Amino acid sequence: MRAAMTLIRYDLLMQLRERGTWLLLLATMLLAGFGLVEGARFDAAAGAARTGASEHERTARIDAEALAARYFRNPSDPAFAGLLWYRTPIDIRGYAFREHVGYAIKPSVPGAALAIGQADLLPGYVRVRAESMESVRTAAEIEHPGRLAAGRYDLMFFIIYLWPLILLSLCVSVLTQERESRRLRSLQLQGADALHILFAQVSGRSLASTGVLIVFCCTLALAMAAVPFSLAGWRALGAWSGIVLAYSAFWTAVALAICALSHDRMNATFAAFGAWLVCTIVLPGTLDTGVQVAAPLPNREFYIQAMRDAGDRVSADKLNSLARFYDSHPEWRPLKTSLDKVSSSVTRIQRAQELEQAMVDVEKTFADARGKRDDLYQRAMVLSPVSLTYQALSQLAGNDQSRQQRFLAEVQQHQASLRDYFQHAIQEAALADERSACAKTCLQGYGFTAFSTVPRFTPSPMLAQAPQATAQFKTMFLWIALLAAMAYWFVKRNARGNAPM
């Protein structure tokens, strides 16, 4: 152990004397720092957008309350002469289908700035409409499509793609340089073991450089308040450091295997970069292609056609379905109006529900196909350490797809309660209107003032917590062990075979 520590200390001192090492460390700090700054900027902009949405909801409610107070105090005020019932919040029909402003906002987690992940593609807030989930399903934040296609430059991009290049550059000279300069034999004669040199120097360089990276990023993240200075913030940074350490350990193991196998630095550099290419581009790309071929999704054009067909069927069966609806809700059946004369604004939610019902099978087809693809991808991902790390870092930042799915599931529950609320209010108002028959919107009819009782979205405590890395990430350690074992075997084989050292 003492000998290993001496080897590491000596090697690190030698490294620090090299200009290349300092240049690589400088490049690390610049590139990682830029990634963190961009991640923090994105997170701040996303936070501002969420605040804006929340503020919009609040001011819309206050404005609606003020308008309702003014209107119902004196409905015949000339100021309200041009008021259109379908375009005002004081009429329940106008409010439910047009003027109601309600957002579901996905809470941010402390490590959000550490990885943009899928956050630029998956909206962090959605406007929820009483009528259907369509506004939620098709919600998107405005982004330059070129930016989405090129991918973001954030800390995760640096860690996943650039950090391994730097790490490999720092490590490929271990043992290979000694072999090249024929110093290894003399070192061995002095009692140094090739295996010890390899493991001690590669681990030492890797651990030291990873330590520098982690300390730099954590300090910068806290200094620029990209991560809050709180227990949750420290936990996020701790988890991030753990993932980075594990990922660095994987590349250290790659470097171990390469250095054990290569006879000179030239070949080691060649092999290291080849390994980088295979691990970061070829494996994830092949995985993606394989999964897409093995578990194809139906085209979205098919979904649109199915939706249009369902819409036509619902329209054609409008009266029958309305009769069924009032059979199941006799308390809302119109007193005087025949069903074919019931206003479309009164039956709008019922029609939306019918359409939803007609689309159940299609939705299930898509959900099943997508579930199958996701499941297959999750299982196949153990073959790609880079994909595992991408997922772990995205999860840590709360910017992954599975958290978005949980968010949408909660939004769906909220939308159902919102729809039920408005359905109840509109049907009751329609009955009251039949009885009183106001010429204009009135409180005895469609008039609405109970804005504070409209359901609002509250995320579950689970959604506000930083998610844990999935069990698949543990397979990273299998990869590390496998590569380290390979390195061990290569060195031993070389020693047995008296290969040129």
Add this chain to the structure above:
Amino acid sequence: MLANSNAIILTPSPSVSDTARWWRAFHGAWQADWRERRRDWRVWLVLGLGMLLALCAGLQSALHLQSTQQARAVAAQAESERWAHQGEKNPHTAAHYGVYVFKPLSTLAALDPGVEKYVGSSVWLEAHKQNEFVHRPALDEPGASRQLQLTPALLLQVLAPIAMVFLGFGLFAAERERGMLPTLRVNAAPLGALGAARAVVLICLALAIALPACLAVVLVHRHGIAAQPFADAGARLVLLVLGYVLYLGTWASLIAAVSAWSPTSRASLGALIGIWALLTLVVPRAAVELAQHAAPLPTMQQFRERVDAALGSPHDPGEEERQQQELLRQYKVDKVSDLPVNWSGISLARGEDHGNRVFDAHYGDLFARLQRQSDAIAAAGWLSPAVAVAGLSGAAAGSDTASHIDFIRSAEQQRRLIQTTLNNAITRNPERNGQRYLGDRALWEAIPPFRFRFAPLDWSLLLLRQLLPLAALFCAALGLALLGVRHLREGSLR
């Protein structure tokens, strides 16, 4: 990959002109390099791996294109029939019934899918609203798959250059390392011809890597069902090929330059990997991030709020009255109900005009901001040939942001055409005896079906944004390579 230099050491002959001698040296070096590379297992490894990846990328991209083209053609046909067979109804009801239109894809989009996965593929055209494009294909993919996605474009822009680096880092550095440089100098070997031959071999190898992807796409094109949405498909193809040859030429020159200036093969490889990572990985992403500062975009909530506020703002109530009075005077009647035209059609048309002005103002501003960001990204093409060629490739394939905006505008024009036709029909047919006018198939079919074709390439813009930076970088790399050759000829042997 170390090239054999024995075959290009020529004895100068006084009877042969310099040009002929240069070409003979070029030819000799070319043959020697090919022979040497055929014997090198590492070349076969890089080529084999590259071609396998290209085949995967090409097949996946081509098959995806084919199924998408088919699905869109079927859906467009179904929508067209649905529209024509919607039965008799009031035209405004038909306007709300609306129609979906689908973005056509060109075969070239299989080579470079560009932004296609990140923008919606269809839009619902209905009365009063300019709807957003929906169903972005990227949302249907597993999250972690959104990394450097394997496409022919990635292969040509990112992987082909690194394959060239692998195959060419020892272009000159190996000569120096093996001590061949003094021999070459003594024999007055034309090092420029030697470098040019080896660089051309590199480009050919890189193109060979991309060949399976191109063949897969060509095969799909031959069996394709959809017509190409371009009037200038040939010019686009030529531009694409020229752009990539220039791009790969830039890399070949850069590799020759770095190899000539580097003291060892290892130093050459290290420097080239660093340059490759910077130019193909860091600069393109950093450019799209920094481009946000050129013209910040509003959030969707801000944008919608502004559009809704503008749409909801009452238009001049006096204007409606003035228009009504003018009509009454024109037709010499006292009441709106006596007019030979339908007032509600005129009113609807005015509402649409108001909406169109709002959409033009807000979407116009948004698109202008997107364009300014695109311009800022294109400016990074002066730093990285990967950025320049990506812009060129996307524009030629019709899969860039500008082409998508072009489609959005065209779809919106179709929406307005539908609304105008239907509102005119309402206007021409006033209510008689309380009976509203009902449109029929003849009216629905009076609206021409939506057939989108991309606008011809704007060569002046392309020249300014992509071709000039690409050509400038090529010239710079070539200049560096020539300086490197001079350095080899006259500089230190070490």
